[in-house]
Amino acid sequence: MNSPMTASAENGGLRPDVLRARRIVVKVGSSSLTTAVGGLDSDRVDALVDVLARTRSGGTEIVLVSSGAIAAGLAPLGLSERPQDLAGQQAAACVGQGLLVARYTASFARYGLRVGQVLLTADDIGRRAQYRNAYRALAKVLSMGAVPVVNENDTVATSEIRFGDNDRLAALVSHLVRADLLVLLSDIDGLYDGDPRRPGARRLTDVHGQQDLANVELGGAGSGVGTGGMKTKVEAARIATGAGVPVVLTAARHAADALAGRPTGTLFHRTGDRNSDHLLWLEHASSPRGTVQLTADAVRELVQGRGALPATGVTRVAGQFVAGDPVELLDEEGRVVARGLASLAFQELSLLRGRSGREVVHQDDLVLLPASARAAGLPAQLRRQVSVRVLPAREFAARDAGGPGI
Numbered sequence: 103m104n105s106p107m108t109a110s111a112e113n114g115g116l117r118p119d120v121l122r123a124r125r126i127v128v129k130v131g132s133s134s135l136t137t138a139v140g141g142l143d144s145d146r147v148d149a150l151v152d153v154l155a156r157t158r159s160g161g162t163e164i165v166l167v168s169s170g171a172i173a174a175g176l177a178p179l180g181l182s183e184r185p186q187d188l189a190g191q192q193a194a195a196c197v198g199q200g201l202l203v204a205r206y207t208a209s210f211a212r213y214g215l216r217v218g219q220v221l222l223t224a225d226d227i228g229r230r231a232q233y234r235n236a237y238r239a240l241a242k243v244l245s246m247g248a249v250p251v252v253n254e255n256d257t258v259a260t261s262e263i264r265f266g267d268n269d270r271l272a273a274l275v276s277h278l279v280r281a282d283l284l285v286l287l288s289d290i291d292g293l294y295d296g297d298p299r300r301p302g303a304r305r306l307t308d309v310h311g312q313q314d315l316a317n318v319e320l321g322g323a324g325s326g327v328g329t330g331g332m333k334t335k336v337e338a339a340r341i342a343t344g345a346g347v348p349v350v351l352t353a354a355r356h357a358a359d360a361l362a363g364r365p366t367g368t369l370f371h372r373t374g375d376r377n378s379d380h381l382l383w384l385e386h387a388s389s390p391r392g393t394v395q396l397t398a399d400a401v402r403e404l405v406q407g408r409g410a411l412p413a414t415g416v417t418r419v420a421g422q423f424v425a426g427d428p429v430e431l432l433d434e435e436g437r438v439v440a441r442g443l444a445s446l447a448f449q450e451l452s453l454l455r456g457r458s459g460r461e462v463v464h465q466d467d468l469v470l471l472p473a474s475a476r477a478a479g480l481p482a483q484l485r486r487q488v489s490v491r492v493l494p495a496r497e498f499a500a501r502d503a504g505g506p507g508i
């Protein structure tokens with residue numbers, strides 16, 4: 103029998119999650135926007151915009167996360183393939199991003215729709231103030247009826263502050279804008295149980311959680327212009343569904359079917375509920391500024407949720423962080439068991455470690471990672487419950503009702 107979230111006979115076989123969605127993030131990959139010989143393919147851009155503009159005209163808000171800046175910049179710079187070095191990618195993106203947005207602007211204008219370019223670095227949504235600022239800007243663009251076209255700001259992104267792939271960026275943007283659905287459009291029509299070029303590979307129609315992925319082989323990019331391949335898409339789906347946003351993964355040529363709720367591609371069902379913006383940011387987007395190593399007892403107390411982490415539980419400190427910076431918390435073997443916002447600066451904590459009860463990380467500013475359960479010595483059946491447990495945040499309900507008050 104179908105679960106309530108699955109395409110059902112009552113909906114004429116359509117997916118309820120898609121029919122309900124009022125705000126959708128659509129991510130399109132480079133391989134779906136460029137020609138085989140390189141450069142932007144205007145016909146494919148127009149075909150995608152036809153679908154998005156119709157959806158927008160039907161009253162559903164669209165945020166487009168579009169790759170393709172680097173691919174679009176190759177031919178104009180006389181390059182025949184994607185540069186391997188960061189500077190080369192920055193140069194290609196710098197030329198290609200303008201062309202990409204100019205193309206979208208012209209294409210959406212056919213429907214009387216405006217587009218707005220939004221370029222983000224990991225730092226932009228990796229710090230609380232910028233995260234809030236990005237939400238405000240995107241919400242305003244949407245309320246004024248325009249279509250935000252988001253990409254990573256490749257030209258100024260350095261390797262330390264890079265998302266690197268737009269699949270993860272799209273998952274974080276879905277949470278940022280409070281989307282009801284994320285649609286990942288690629289050159290492949292869904293997730294297969296192995297390399298889709300292999301004879302006999304089968305497409306998964308529904309993924310309900312990690313257990314459905316146990317026997318799935320995830321490969322790299324299929325084209326010369328895409329990055330990440332299926333690994334980054336499945337990781338993006340894990341982030342989005344864990345934060346309450348279902349994901350449809352399909353081919354760009356099936357975008358119309360996907361947005362109409364027809365059961366195309368693979369539907370990743372939500373596995374969690376929307377949680378505090380700042381904790382999702384802490385887990386997936388923040389760049390840690392240091393590490394804090396803990397005693398076995400301190401790790402156990404963290405996992406059991408016994409309040410703030412005191413400096414007595416700290417054995418080593420590294421990095422250069424100030425109070426409020428994200429840090430990684432390590433167990434005795436050096437495994438990362440949690441991320442948190444430091445309550446003390448590096449210098450102060452170095453002096454107090456092992457000796458003082460002063461708070462190192464407040465329990466509201468802490469996200470446990472799956473390794474924490476093993477490190478705390480919990481039996482296997484309990485580990486699943488602890489995996490990526492998000493501790494209750496102060497003012498959580500109030501924040502979530504009134505916007506991302508992180």
Ligand SMILES: Nc1ncnc2c1ncn2[C@@H]1O[C@H](COP(=O)(O)OP(=O)(O)O)[C@@H](O)[C@H]1O
Pocket residue numbers: 130131132133134287288289290292293294295296297298318319320321322323324325327328329330331332
């Ligand atoms: N298990 C899998 N199921 C589907 N596609 C896969 C799988 N493993 C690897 N791939 C490859 O991933 C590619 C899509 O990723 P990518 O090239 O990065 O696309 P995009 O540019 O759309 O982000 C597909 O063309 C396919 O060859």
Ligand SMILES: N[C@@H](CCC(=O)OP(=O)(O)O)C(=O)O
Pocket residue numbers: 130131132133168169170171172173195253254256266267268269327328329330331
């Ligand atoms: N920001 C880069 C895209 C990086 C990326 O994730 O590409 P893809 O795998 O094609 O979605 C660009 O615009 O070229």
